[in-house]
Amino acid sequence: MTGATRMEISHPDARADWAQDPSAYRQALRHFLDAEPALERWRGADYPTTEDRMTDNAALMNVLSDGGWNRYGWPAAVGGYGGDERHRAVLYDELSAAGLVVPEQYKLLETLGPAVLRFAPALAAQFMPSYLAGGEWWGQGFSEPEAGSDLAVLRCRARREGENYVLSGQKIWTSHGSTARRLVCLVRTGTLESRHRGLSMIMVDAETPGVSIRPIALASGHNELAEVFFDDAVVPASRLLGEEGQGWAVAMYLLQFERAMYAWLSATVASRRLRELRAMLTGRRLADGVVRRFGECYCDIVTLKARSADTVRRLAAGQTVGPEASIDKILLATVETGLHDLARDVLPDEFLFQDDPVAQQWRAEWWYSRASTIMGGSAEVQRGIIADRVLGLPKERGA
């Protein structure tokens, strides 16, 4: 990092101002991202494997944390400099606007971090500083082979034994499960019949004896997801988020951030990828309708950003974001599928035949975008929530 930048960002008054003023923070951050030569390696970076990507993204987090830039939006108790969700949204927006990668770890931090902070502040104080510095990241262990859309039937059990819980069962589709240092798991502490009332949330170290993690190779060839097995893994009761039996409330709190911040972050990345796609077409002859499709895709991204910005502002104001966040989720899936279908159609040779890193990245992203209507809550379920709980439509006959 340059000496000038260090001086600028270590100015205590400036930091205090930025925590109160996301626009001032944005200006300073933009200047840093444009001027700092050490960031060049993360501009438009492509990665051959998920493991490479996570390691390299962690190094970017370390640079950002070292300079203080990714500490805004988080409280002092976890090594932050204050501010709120708007600061984090600005960080992702400016990284993407500068053509830089947004570290993948931020998606999981946005999904899990606020709930850990709220329901287990001691764990947040212990582990989040390292997370912000790229030293570790966490996976979300909710889904099971027989429990996805309906998590109330999940079976992975945690039985209390003295000061510990003993975990047995299985999780599946854990994003970055094989590189995460810790897993935040929704587990059953009550009877199966107690459904969502018998669930608890607990943070488990991946290295705990009795935890085994098996990567799942995706169609793209990347090991982005994992299966996690618990075979009498002993976890201290101090690792609970909230109280025993409060897991569903923690999950509902968490979901607001998963919907709002994840969608915003992904929208900023989609903006960058659309710009990069347009740049790749310079000098090529375009088929009929391509320009129109670019326009449609751009409008979808702007729609998502407008909607998601409102959700982020509500979170920053301390409001609860309810079932209407399902709208953000649907808009995100529209953007993800639309953008990558456009890339597939305008880059036919890259998609079919080329193996350079740029082509591989587009192909891997296209495969991943197929999951956008199922991961984190399927589009059908989201539409059901919007119909029932936002619009208050009557139930369908026979439903």
Ligand SMILES: Cc1cc2nc3c(=O)[nH]c(=O)nc-3n(C[C@H](O)[C@H](O)[C@H](O)COP(=O)(O)OP(=O)(O)OC[C@H]3O[C@@H](n4cnc5c(N)ncnc54)[C@H](O)[C@@H]3O)c2cc1C
């Ligand atoms: C890329 C990817 C990453 C993921 N990452 C994680 C992660 O990090 N952590 C984690 O815990 N999980 C993760 N998941 C799992 C994901 O959250 C589940 O796949 C999702 O919740 C759906 O559950 P399911 O796969 O069991 O499908 P099911 O619930 O079995 O659904 C199957 C089909 O039935 C439909 N359906 C089900 N219920 C209804 C209903 N009530 N109304 C209408 N239609 C319905 C669904 O829309 C779907 O089409 C990930 C999944 C993917 C694909």
